[in-house]
Amino acid sequence: GENVEQHPSTLSVQEGDSAVIKCTYSDSASNYFPWYKQELGKRPQLIIDIRSNVGEKKDQRIAVTLNKTAKHFSLHITETQPEDSAVYFCAASKGRSGGSYIPTFGRGTSLIVHP
Amino acid sequence: KAGVTQTPRYLIKTRGQQVTLSCSPISGHRSVSWYQQTPGQGLQFLFEYFSETQRNKGNFPGRFSGRQFSNSRSEMNVSTLELGDSALYLCASSLSRQETQYFGPGTRLLVL
Numbered sequence: 001g002e003n004v005e006q007h008p009s010t011l012s013v014q015e016g017d018s019a020v021i022k023c024t025y026s027d028s029a030s031n032y033f034p035w036y037k038q039e040l041g042k043r044p045q046l047i048i049d050i051r052s053n054v055g056e057k058k059d060q061r062i063a064v065t066l067n068k069t070a071k072h073f074s075l076h077i078t079e080t081q082p083e084d085s086a087v088y089f090c091a092a093s094k095g096r097s098g099g100s101y102i103p104t105f106g107r108g109t110s111l112i113v114h115p
Numbered sequence: 116k117a118g119v120t121q122t123p124r125y126l127i128k129t130r131g132q133q134v135t136l137s138c139s140p141i142s143g144h145r146s147v148s149w150y151q152q153t154p155g156q157g158l159q160f161l162f163e164y165f166s167e168t169q170r171n172k173g174n175f176p177g178r179f180s181g182r183q184f185s186n187s188r189s190e191m192n193v194s195t196l197e198l199g200d201s202a203l204y205l206c207a208s209s210l211s212r213q214e215t216q217y218f219g220p221g222t223r224l225l226v227l
Contacts, residue, residue: 034215034216036218042220043119043205043218043219043220043221044158044205044218045218046215046216046217049215089157089158101212101213101214102148102160102163102171103216104160105157105158106157107157108157108158
């Protein structure tokens, strides 16, 4: 089955710095990669996603890049703010390909933004 | 549209008891998946229901079961509770089986 590795497990940055979280996946058939943000005591919220026919996607301060050849994808947050502090999860699935679309999640990255 | 809702939000049970958790998906969403979230194991997939049928099952013992009703609402049941079942149980709904999942707030279960 699919295996998703996520690094680092903890990331501490100063407000205004950039943050990068990296994930690798094992199944080359995976074609959909969502990212979720989970604040303390709250539900995971989808913040951005990317499909395998796209190499990069951006939404304001958040961007995701995908390298299908290397089977890795990354979340980039620029100009970090204290409210970005949360646990971020990456996931990989075979959505819309006819295979199992159940996502496999990474272990999560705890991002701490210091004011 | 209202988001995914789960009830109850908190539960305290003792070992050996059973528990039933409920999930109401976003209106129009027909697929419901359940996950167990613990600090050590992250998000672990339990099962997925679509059109009242279990379509996928994760690697959990038979004590964990679920069902889906004709209105897409879903329940999961855990029998003979163990201390290790203490976790946040999240359900997620999606429009179809191949679309993005949206999570509910979860039910936090504590087994004493």
